[in-house]
Amino acid sequence: MTHSDNGFFNSFGGKYVAEVLRGPLDxxxxxxxxxxxxxxxxxxxETIQRDYIGRETPLLFAETATNLLGGAQIYIKLEGLANTGxxxxxxxxxxxxxxxxxGKKRIIAETGAGQHGVAAAAACAxxxxxxxxxxxxxxxxxxxxxVAAMELYGAKVHAVTSGSRTLKDAVNEAMRDWAANPDTTHxxxxxxxxxxxxxxxxxxxxxxxxxxxxxxxxxxGLDVAAMIACVGGGSNSIGFFSPFIDKKEPVLIGVEAGGxxxxxxxxxxxxxxxxxxxxxxxxxxxxxxxxxxxxxxPTRSISAGLDYCGIGPQLAALGxxxxxxxxxxxxxxxxxxxxxxxxxEGVLFAMxxxxxxxxxxxxxxxxxxxxxxxxNMSGRGDKDVFITSPVFRKTEWLSxxxxxxxxxxxxxxxxxxxxxxx
Amino acid sequence: xxxxxxxxxxxxxxxxxxxxxxxxxxRALVDGGASILEVQLPFSDPSADGPAIQGACTExxxxxxxxxxxxxxxxxxxxxxxxxxxxLMSYGSLVYTPGVENFCKKAAAAGVTGMIIxxxxxxxxxxxxxxxxxxxxxxxxxxxxxxxxxxxxKMATAxxxxxxxxxxxGITGTETSVDKATIDFLKATGEGGSKLYGxxxxxxGNQAKAxxxxxxxxxxxSVFVRIITENKDNSEDLYKAVRAKAEELTNKNN
Numbered sequence: 191m192t193h194s195d196n197g198f199f200n201s202f203g204g205k206y207v208a209e210v211l212r213g214p215l216d217x218x219x220x221x222x223x224x225x226x227x228x229x230x231x232x233x234x235x236e237t238i239q240r241d242y243i244g245r246e247t248p249l250l251f252a253e254t255a256t257n258l259l260g261g262a263q264i265y266i267k268l269e270g271l272a273n274t275g276x277x278x279x280x281x282x283x284x285x286x287x288x289x290x291x292x293g294k295k296r297i298i299a300e301t302g303a304g305q306h307g308v309a310a311a312a313a314c315a316x317x318x319x320x321x322x323x324x325x326x327x328x329x330x331x332x333x334x335x336x337v338a339a340m341e342l343y344g345a346k347v348h349a350v351t352s353g354s355r356t357l358k359d360a361v362n363e364a365m366r367d368w369a370a371n372p373d374t375t376h377x378x379x380x381x382x383x384x385x386x387x388x389x390x391x392x393x394x395x396x397x398x399x400x401x402x403x404x405x406x407x408x409x410x411g412l413d414v415a416a417m418i419a420c421v422g423g424g425s426n427s428i429g430f431f432s433p434f435i436d437k438k439e440p441v442l443i444g445v446e447a448g449g450x451x452x453x454x455x456x457x458x459x460x461x462x463x464x465x466x467x468x469x470x471x472x473x474x475x476x477x478x479x480x481x482x483x484x485x486x487x488p489t490r491s492i493s494a495g496l497d498y499c500g501i502g503p504q505l506a507a508l509g510x511x512x513x514x515x516x517x518x519x520x521x522x523x524x525x526x527x528x529x530x531x532x533x534x535e536g537v538l539f540a541m542x543x544x545x546x547x548x549x550x551x552x553x554x555x556x557x558x559x560x561x562x563x564x565x566n567m568s569g570r571g572d573k574d575v576f577i578t579s580p581v582f583r584k585t586e587w588l589s590x591x592x593x594x595x596x597x598x599x600x601x602x603x604x605x606x607x608x609x610x611x612x
Numbered sequence: 613x614x615x616x617x618x619x620x621x622x623x624x625x626x627x628x629x630x631x632x633x634x635x636x637x638x639r640a641l642v643d644g645g646a647s648i649l650e651v652q653l654p655f656s657d658p659s660a661d662g663p664a665i666q667g668a669c670t671e672x673x674x675x676x677x678x679x680x681x682x683x684x685x686x687x688x689x690x691x692x693x694x695x696x697x698x699x700l701m702s703y704g705s706l707v708y709t710p711g712v713e714n715f716c717k718k719a720a721a722a723g724v725t726g727m728i729i730x731x732x733x734x735x736x737x738x739x740x741x742x743x744x745x746x747x748x749x750x751x752x753x754x755x756x757x758x759x760x761x762x763x764x765x766k767m768a769t770a771x772x773x774x775x776x777x778x779x780x781x782g783i784t785g786t787e788t789s790v791d792k793a794t795i796d797f798l799k800a801t802g803e804g805g806s807k808l809y810g811x812x813x814x815x816x817g818n819q820a821k822a823x824x825x826x827x828x829x830x831x832x833x834s835v836f837v838r839i840i841t842e843n844k845d846n847s848e849d850l851y852k853a854v855r856a857k858a859e860e861l862t863n864k865n866n
Binding site for chain 1: 655656657658659660662663666667670673678679703704705706707708709710730731732733736738753754755756758759760763767778
């Protein structure tokens, strides 16, 4: 099941959208297929992947972590080294190039953690496209560094105040915008979900991760037992897993947000939790966190990027068929993983990716030393300093914030003064 | 003398702002001349609706409102206004999760005669059309001007008794101009003999008059939700304002 069959992955997927969106989706599907079959488009994409994104990204042998855990060799695919700090740029560049080819001048995007918004804004800046990013008000608040980056790249960040004011509401708002402006605008969906052709398209643009891993593994002669990735909507995981889906090995492990517990509203575990069930929402059929009526349930995760009530349809199908094994990691396990890999490997995981790191910490000691496991570090944790600092060094962080506020209020910001020509 | 009244399908959100006031609004709509009540079951993610309706849905859901509450509300409307058709509008999730057949059975029992579920497209409806027929209801698909001619023809000739024609691209709640393109779209949608309901952005009598000859009924939604929101603190004002707008749209006093 490497591709959809007419938009479906077994029974999941589809185009469950109001007819107003059907035309733009059909147009996009045709354009995507044509572009992927056009060597000039692929060449342009590969050039920008190399020169702008910085591909290929390294596969790091985490030697100290391996020795400390005393089991399988741990490798980390450093997607966090991609320009803008996360795998999201692979998809954003791909879709923005496609949009340009389609003659669209304006890009809209939705974002949760902010990484996709940053990637879309950067891709638009690079390719000369106008950009508006929809982001839940709650996420705007907790991801200010990313909001600042988006604005620097020239994007308009629109804080969504409807519903739960998180990612799903940003998705709704972006879809509305697209429905109203399909002629001029392309909607760069950030994860491998939503109506067809988005799950196929996002997977294809992200599959560069898995293809590089395949090559790097072969070059080093590794015997890989498991590949581990975090799963929110699932774009990093499906791209990472993509070339291995039709093979029997290695074991593919998707790690969901376990949040703070098993109760409803305490996590975002669609495949492993108590409230995940088959449903239709946001234009596709998959597994969602829903109540008995079909209303979206609240979700919770320390990582905004995993805090979403649905999962990409291909991942759901592969989970149901048993090809992908799903597990979850709680907030505190993810925080421990951040600390562990930062201290022992000099690698600062994003909170999202740290969920995969947490699973690796659990799994590695159970496997023999001649086996390897690979973690996809989908993004780096610079953006999470406002989440991790209050946990790891609360007193110092509080003092820092107070002093920053005082400094700003006293108008002592010399940099601003310089820029404003004072 | 030709009857110049215009048939109106008017929209209201079940339970908004309260069950009691929603009922008052329904009474005002019926007294103002509405012949069909389109009742929206609030959904957490109403992606095809504008801010007025989404805000109303969010408020109702905050009270812990369930599908069952919505169906009780509909049953009450049906009992009070048996001559008025009630169409249930919502999203696929609320229909699919409890089971399409199961949902349709309960809706029919409450007095629903038609279902409008925009994100269950007519060719991937999860059995909605069949389940509606089985339970004595119509599935009313939504057509949009952005549909390809091939797809629109497929819908128009699929044998639906009624089609809801969304009169422009985009979401509900912003103004729509009724021009030649609108009328041409309506002609194409009705080509297979389906009766048409035309709506999206209809808020005044002039638009209603411009559409009257091309549709079975005009549809107005956000305009009423906005009026209800503006008058939610006073039941009497709410009744008067909703009724006046319904009369304007149905051309009732002319």
